Amino acid sequence: MAEAALDAVRRELREFPVAARELSVPLAVPYLDKPPTPLHFYRDWVCPNRPCIIRNALQHWPALHKWSLPYLRATVGSTEVSVAVTPDGYADAVRGDRFVMPAERRLPLSCVLDVLEGQAQHPGVLYVQKQCSNLPSELPQLLPDLEPHVPWASEALGKMPDAVNFWLGEAAAVTSLHKDHYENLYCVVSGEKRFLLHPPSDRPFIPYGALDPTGPLGSRPGPVPRLQSGPGASLHSAGWRDALPASPVVPPRPAIPWLHCGEFLVRHGV
Template sequence: MNTLSTSIVSTSMCLGCISEQISALMDLTFQSSVCLLLCPTWTSPPLHCTSTETGSAPIGPASSVTPCSTGQPCRSGPSLISDAVRGNRFVMPAERRLPLSCVLDVLEGQAQHPGVLYVQKQCSNLPTELPQLLSDLEPHVPWASEALGKMPDAVNFWLGEAAAVTSLHKDHYENLYCVVSGEKRFLLHPPSDRPFIPYELYTPATYQLTQEGSFKMVDEEAMEKVPWIPLDPLAPDLARYPNYSQARALCCTVQAGEMLYLPALWFHHVQQSHGCIAVNYWYDMEYDLKYSYFQLLDSLTKASGLD
């Protein structure tokens, strides 16, 4: 793997202010959407968190959360991978709405939980669920908005444990990713590596937390099969996916106060430090000649049997 030299653009946000605001939010009673990345072999009591004003945190399903899921452990210890493959299923996580104070208690070791917490709703959750933070950052990235000729479609807030890992995937968004505290570690592949990156179709499923505190996998019968990348780039199975040996990953660490511009259609796998806080701006991509080239490459890859 190559190491991507630091070419990060400093953010114009008040990153320190946001960190201070997060601490101040401990006593607020608003709810935040949280993904529970659940380990299916781990049985434990249901999550119980308390705060000074809300009492016991509810553990019912969230009203709306962008799904994430579990995956295989990584080499450095148990990690639960969001939006990933497990066995012959594409498994999404249990979803909860919890007071942010509860999440912070878990991250600081003051409360326990049956899985890995990750605040990572990807539908512009910062203005919709955390409006108290809006005064501490810009509503957009001015130079990016000027260059792209548009405002962001979504501004997302991320907070989670080190065990929460994002599996290799791509997005149809121009992504400006800002780390507030801690660090994010990106493994990147350009769109031109598509012939070497495998896709397979999987039956979608969701982990559900039972009353006994164990997890069960439930198939989503009404949904079509999901195309997803089965390969773990940190420990690739080259006997099964030999073409991946021709891909050349770039590795980049984004630290507090830094911003990464991640172009649309770039494949990325993401790890984070414990309690990492980040904000990202998603700008819709242009479906222009660049997109047409990628679609052609994708079609040729499938037609040639490289998948």
């Protein structure tokens, strides 16, 4: 009797994310060919917490045409920035039952550019990923190349950006699976980035383990993902690489969009 009831629960759990996708979650992240109006942005994307990729929204930014490795070297190459250094590209990642943060180094940006251009080697994988508005605080020389905010988003959300971050990394740099509790506009000025996006309906299938208060992240309350190695496709960029949820019930594949130069990804905190 108990086993039959458990099988019924498992069956319902398998059907739940499928039903959620059929009702409101697109199988692929949709593209917009131009920026939406503030009203459409709020109504169609913010309120329902749906991600989208917006094309042709950055063409008037000088950065889109100016930012290259030689330009960054000439403009801010001597500027010291905070750089995350990890042995394998995983910053802020779970190791066993501990949440391990990367080593943080202050390096001239030219050192990072040397590695990206293959002119030098550095122990570990380098990733400029400092948050809390590192662009205006560490690289203010680049601000004239950007708009100070995204007008249609600022009007829709009723506020200016809380933070403007600059990220630059090697191909091996990975951001662990996480949830941001705020709206995100992620734009690629040069290169490309792969994202893995789970809808809220997948939350029951993502196992979490409690934080050890004596561990490296003991001052940050809340759960962290517990990973289990397994076969399957590599999941990069805001996701797990060579890992699957440790659950007998696996939801459908998440959306895995590629974000290319000149595109905005809008993703939400819920």
